Amino acid sequence: MEGLQIVVCGSLVPDPLQTLEPVINPTGPGLKNETMLPSVLDPWASHSLYEAANLAKQVAGSKVFLVSLGPKAKLQQLMMTVAQKAPFELVAVDGSASGFTDAMDVAKTLAAAIEAIPGLDKGKMLLFGGCSSASRDAGVTMQLVGEQLGITDQFVGVDEIKMQDDGSFSVLERIEGGQYLASTCPSMPAVLAWATGSLPEPPNNPQIGMANMRCVMPALQKAKPASIGVGGISFEKTEIPAQKRDTRIVKDVSADEIAAELVEWIKG
Amino acid sequence: MADLFLVLHTECDGSFSKAALESLSTAADLSSKLGSAYSVGVIGAGASAAADAIAGCGAEKFYTVEDEAVAAPRYSSDTKASAALIKAADAQIILAPGTSRFARCMPGAAYRTGAAVDTHIVALAVEDGKISAQRWYYRQRILTTLSRADRPWILLVDGGVSDAWQGDAGSAGAQAVAVDFGDADNRVVIKGVESPAVDAQTIRPDSAILFVAGAGWTKKQSDGEYHIGDAGVLIQGFLCKAGASLGSSKSLVDLQSDGQETLSFMSHMNQVGQTGSTPRHAKGLSTCCHGEEPHAVGWRFINERRAINTDANCGWAQGKADVVYIADAFEVMEKVNALLS
Numbered sequence: 001m002e003g004l005q006i007v008v009c010g011s012l013v014p015d016p017l018q019t020l021e022p023v024i025n026p027t028g029p030g031l032k033n034e035t036m037l038p039s040v041l042d043p044w045a046s047h048s049l050y051e052a053a054n055l056a057k058q059v060a061g062s063k064v065f066l067v068s069l070g071p072k073a074k075l076q077q078l079m080m081t082v083a084q085k086a087p088f089e090l091v092a093v094d095g096s097a098s099g100f101t102d103a104m105d106v107a108k109t110l111a112a113a114i115e116a117i118p119g120l121d122k123g124k125m126l127l128f129g130g131c132s133s134a135s136r137d138a139g140v141t142m143q144l145v146g147e148q149l150g151i152t153d154q155f156v157g158v159d160e161i162k163m164q165d166d167g168s169f170s171v172l173e174r175i176e177g178g179q180y181l182a183s184t185c186p187s188m189p190a191v192l193a194w195a196t197g198s199l200p201e202p203p204n205n206p207q208i209g210m211a212n213m214r215c216v217m218p219a220l221q222k223a224k225p226a227s228i229g230v231g232g233i234s235f236e237k238t239e240i241p242a243q244k245r246d247t248r249i250v251k252d253v254s255a256d257e258i259a260a261e262l263v264e265w266i267k268g
Numbered sequence: 269m270a271d272l273f274l275v276l277h278t279e280c281d282g283s284f285s286k287a288a289l290e291s292l293s294t295a296a297d298l299s300s301k302l303g304s305a306y307s308v309g310v311i312g313a314g315a316s317a318a319a320d321a322i323a324g325c326g327a328e329k330f331y332t333v334e335d336e337a338v339a340a341p342r343y344s345s346d347t348k349a350s351a352a353l354i355k356a357a358d359a360q361i362i363l364a365p366g367t368s369r370f371a372r373c374m375p376g377a378a379y380r381t382g383a384a385v386d387t388h389i390v391a392l393a394v395e396d397g398k399i400s401a402q403r404w405y406y407r408q409r410i411l412t413t414l415s416r417a418d419r420p421w422i423l424l425v426d427g428g429v430s431d432a433w434q435g436d437a438g439s440a441g442a443q444a445v446a447v448d449f450g451d452a453d454n455r456v457v458i459k460g461v462e463s464p465a466v467d468a469q470t471i472r473p474d475s476a477i478l479f480v481a482g483a484g485w486t487k488k489q490s491d492g493e494y495h496i497g498d499a500g501v502l503i504q505g506f507l508c509k510a511g512a513s514l515g516s517s518k519s520l521v522d523l524q525s526d527g528q529e530t531l532s533f534m535s536h537m538n539q540v541g542q543t544g545s546t547p548r549h550a551k552g553l554s555t556c557c558h559g560e561e562p563h564a565v566g567w568r569f570i571n572e573r574r575a576i577n578t579d580a581n582c583g584w585a586q587g588k589a590d591v592v593y594i595a596d597a598f599e600v601m602e603k604v605n606a607l608l609s
Contacts, residue, residue, distance in 0.1 A: 016407075017561070020409050043543040100405065100412075103375075104379075104384070134407050134543065135405065137407055138385075138387045138388065139388075140378075140387060143343075143375035143376045152344045153455055153456050155343070156368070170459075174537065175341075176473065177473055178471030178537045179463045181341060181368075181458065182459040182462050183458045184456070184459060185455065185456050185457075195536070196536040196539070232384055235414050237412065237413040239411055240409065241411055244588075245590055247587055247588070248591045249580060249592050249594065250592065250595075251593075251594035255595055255599040255602075258576070258593045259603035259604045259607055262574065262600070263604055265574065266551070
């Protein structure tokens, strides 16, 4: 089999441990101190990057591109850690990574960035990304990017891909009730929007990091600005609902009493 | 022209899922609030018969795509069929249940029909004829109310927004919409659904109670020893006796990915929280889990929450649970299982 060309779409999201508070900006909703919030690569996109790197390792001559949309300065910070995880070539786009942006705007920008990758044969491409994001959490961007690139074989909520020597592959997609939809695809191109896959986060590898960084800085310098907005969305209200409960702490009580109370609650 | 259009798909046996019938109730309610009629489109195996089964729902018109190409879920054929239905109905507002099948194909249908699309809608309202939708951003952390002037506008509605529709069957007189499926629409071959064995099925969306296990089950216990085998027996015993659905913290399933010995029946599919699922159950019991915010956001739609933890300062005790029992989960769950027997 020829080397694979895997394009991974992945952007940054606030570190999940940060407290998020919405604010209203002139252009729409945003997060308080958004530029200061520490960021991570979106968790689902991370899984797709690790799966891409693993797949590329199995097929000689393969190459992974990471197409990432975000404020250039934040992407630079993010790459200090992400670049140590897996070998890739960065394609950076300088624009908003806010969850409140319109997915169609984002998809158009990502598709244009992919179209512009020199030497990429889109007819043989595997387009990877997360099945959702930890920001917008809409689960639509990958399908929209695929449509714009004319890719009509798409898989969403993927946990497994198995490549065959003839370039065909089988896929497991998550569906309701903890089940998988199993299917086969005769050839590329295809879109695979990943769930968690099955690979752990790779340890930091300084050698991979150093190799990646040779391309990261030039990619950041070349990053084209993109105007990403809320599109046609009119946000009427943006709030953090009061969710705090009046917690009752039960301690110094025997396991028998706790069990009895729990069973009454379960059956009630 | 249909102002309001609901798109449904059948299951492989030709029936409608609970999610589909819930979205039918949502569409009927929205139609009533808008004071306008609505139509229904159905794709999938047995679509015409399924339309007859909901003929009494008050829809003005029914459309179907029943080709073999849409007998099983597949992006290419489902997207083409959904786009054809939306065009046939000349619809402006399109509702659909947020099932895995429609979550996969509706964004593509939106692209092909020039529609805007929003997903994970948890509430719909009408004021002065204007529709507004509620959805969460940043994984159940920020709730927004939004509207769009864009038309067509596709909205995928989450489960639990309405009660499942119940009503009379009849003759829907559905109009079959012709779709020209070609080889390109059938390239992907659906092999089937892989389900865990019945006794190994731990994810039960219709269960009244969610049981969440945290990484504490796999740590050294008070005697300084690991008791992972005992943990598995207790947890599976409870799932069986209470008919509960099993959830997990990220840290527990990550242990498995890292190759450490852990609970063999647990996978990333069970993960609840920031990077996992957000299930809907009436009650939830957390065990050996700290209840930190990235995990607790996955509990947004769990009404009653209780936790068992040895740490009185855990996240659950900070207003995230109704009751926190400071106790050894091994000891408590053994007795709970005995009482449930």
